Amino acid sequence: xxxxxxxxxxxxxxxxxxxxxxxxxxxxxxxxxxxxxxxxxxxxxxxxxxxxxxxxxxxxxxxxxxxxxxxxxxxxxxxxxxxxxxxxxxxxxxxxxxxxxxxxxxxxxxxxxxxxxxxxxxxxxxxxxxxxxxxxxxxxxxxxxxxxxxxxxxxxxxxxxxxxxxxxxxxxxxxxxxxxxxxxxxxxxxxxxxxxxxxxxxxxxxxxxxxxxxxxxxxxxxxxxxxxxxxxxxxxxxxxxxxxxxxxxxxxxxx
Numbered sequence: 413x414x415x416x417x418x419x420x421x422x423x424x425x426x427x428x429x430x431x432x433x434x435x436x437x438x439x440x441x442x443x444x445x446x447x448x449x450x451x452x453x454x455x456x457x458x459x460x461x462x463x464x465x466x467x468x469x470x471x472x473x474x475x476x477x478x479x480x481x482x483x484x485x486x487x488x489x490x491x492x493x494x495x496x497x498x499x500x501x502x503x504x505x506x507x508x509x510x511x512x513x514x515x516x517x518x519x520x521x522x523x524x525x526x527x528x529x530x531x532x533x534x535x536x537x538x539x540x541x542x543x544x545x546x547x548x549x550x551x552x553x554x555x556x557x558x559x560x561x562x563x564x565x566x567x568x569x570x571x572x573x574x575x576x577x578x579x580x581x582x583x584x585x586x587x588x589x590x591x592x593x594x595x596x597x598x599x600x601x602x603x604x605x606x607x608x609x610x611x612x613x614x615x616x617x618x619x620x621x622x623x624x625x626x627x628x629x630x631x632x633x634x635x636x637x638x639x640x641x642x643x644x645x646x647x648x649x650x651x652x653x654x655x656x657x658x659x660x661x662x663x664x665x666x667x
Contacts, residue, residue: 430518431526438530442496451491451595452538457545459605460484464549469606474636481546481553482631483604488538489564490624493531493571495595501527501579502587510666520666528572535568555634559641563634566649567627573656574623580664598624623652 425433442448463469464477471479504510513523543551579587600606602624608616619625630645 425517427519427522431522431529434518434523434526435529435533438527439533442492442500442530442534445500448496448500451495452488452534453541456484456488456491456538456542459487460542460545461549463605464546470610471607475550475552477546477549477551478636479607479632480605481542481551482635483628484542484546485539485564485631486567486602486624486628487599487604488542489535489567489627490571490598491595492534492538493568494575495591496534496575497527497531497572498575498579498591499588501576502582502584502591505579505666506584508667524576527576528568531568531572535564539564553635554638556640559634559639560631562641563627563630563646563649566646566653567623570623570627570649570652570656573653573658573660576660576664577656580660580666598622603628621648623649626652 442452460477460480463480464475467476469476501510510523518526543553546553575591578590582590598604601611601619602622603619604624608619608625608629611619620629626645626648630642630649633639633642633645
């Protein structure tokens with residue numbers, strides 16, 4: 413036996429392995445959280461089933477599910493990338509978890525990358541579930557899957573930046589209240605369930621600039637009307653993504 417066979421070799425794991433391990437941990441924590449499951453799975457599913465089965469809101473010509481499914485997909489992205497991430501990160505910051513992780517071998521940018529990957533994994537599960545339910549309700553999606561994918565990625569980036577900005581600048585309790593309030597307001601006024609043309613003309617142009625409105629209307633243009641690529645909505649989401657992620661990177665406080 414050569415000398416040093418059992419000598420410890422302390423050191424950080426390779427960066428990809430650290431990011432993968434942190435992503436798996438973040439995903440497990442999110443899926444085990446009852447409040448997060450309520451926001452990310454139960455509420456979108458109930459809204460999709462209820463408003464598709466019961467004629468509560470006039471969604472225009474065609475089956476209600478054809479109008480509702482794209483909006484519910486946008487709501488799912490918002491609930492995970494914005495509301496859920498803002499609340500979870502805000503309390504991690506309050507309890508000092510982010511400070512401790514920031515002092516670990518995992519770089520801070522890699523931690524944020526892991527959080528983003530966790531959001532993407534959760535969104536994939538959400539979209540698969542909601543798509544299966546919508547198809548069971550008679551949904552007939554159209555359009556290009558690549559256009560849908562681009563819109564979902566832009567929407568995720570926009571909401572993720574806004575969620576991290578809120579979590580990194582407000583106290584945890586304020587983040588909890590503000591994130592849930594924004595979720596409710598955008599659910600009602602973001603074109604998710606109620607068409608934007610039901611609002612007064614003076615308000616429609618403002619509501620159309622909201623990220624959830626751009627995402628829901630963009631997905632609806634593709635999946636319901638078969639549009640190739642709604643560049644106006646994609647542009648709005650891109651602007652929100654740049655502003656949100658840029659502001660989060662500049663103003664995020666780890667303590």
